[in-house]
Amino acid sequence: DGGITQSPKYLFRKEGQNVTLSCEQNLNHDAMYWYRQDPGQGLRLIYYSQIVNDFQKGDIAEGYSVSREKKESFPLTVTSAQKNPTAFYLCASRLAPGQGSYGYTFGSGTRLTVV
Amino acid sequence: GQQVMQIPQYQHVQEGEDFTTYCNSSTTLSNIQWYKQRPGGHPVFLIQLVKSGEVKKQKRLTFQFGEAKKNSSLHITATQTTDVGTYFCAGSSGYSTLTFGKGTMLLVSP
Numbered sequence: 060d061g062g063i064t065q066s067p068k069y070l071f072r073k074e075g076q077n078v079t080l081s082c083e084q085n086l087n088h089d090a091m092y093w094y095r096q097d098p099g100q101g102l103r104l105i106y107y108s109q110i111v112n113d114f115q116k117g118d119i120a121e122g123y124s125v126s127r128e129k130k131e132s133f134p135l136t137v138t139s140a141q142k143n144p145t146a147f148y149l150c151a152s153r154l155a156p157g158q159g160s161y162g163y164t165f166g167s168g169t170r171l172t173v174v
Numbered sequence: 175g176q177q178v179m180q181i182p183q184y185q186h187v188q189e190g191e192d193f194t195t196y197c198n199s200s201t202t203l204s205n206i207q208w209y210k211q212r213p214g215g216h217p218v219f220l221i222q223l224v225k226s227g228e229v230k231k232q233k234r235l236t237f238q239f240g241e242a243k244k245n246s247s248l249h250i251t252a253t254q255t256t257d258v259g260t261y262f263c264a265g266s267s268g269y270s271t272l273t274f275g276k277g278t279m280l281l282v283s284p
Contacts, residue, residue, distance in 0.1 A: 099183070102217070163209075166216065168216050
């Protein structure tokens, strides 16, 4: 079955550490997105990529970095510069704009906690 | 930037009662999407509306897009316990990214 796989499901980070969250999709979607979800805050866009080797900052990109070396993969690194990283991170994908009016497909998320 | 407001933040109903959540955008939208997130889960796409005044139904769920394409609503008739979750609207203008509302959390008591 096609879908998006996020790993790990739970992640604990020590202060000052960088951690990388994995996101892989086999839907042949061009566009991929990273969102952060905090209680009562809805979903806020961190980074997005519409094609391989290209990505753009979202609304809250500070302290995060991404890469898009393959169509299927869009890993997110939470750096030590992110002062409040504890949150639920969601990866999503969809067909490129103009290729169809479809919704986003989300992964099951990674819960990151700073310890 | 584009803002999407959603009300109410939270609603608790008895099973069988109706439920409505409203979404308002600060700008005219090209389309609006609705998602449902079950407790502990991830958002799942429900529907997309693109036309002014559009109304779509999915069983007990009715979705509307306003004439000015700046507001939308989701109405659930005769709620069931399986309807529990947070409902998000998300809008975009042209080919921009989606902007999500903060969601309405629905609790249904049997």
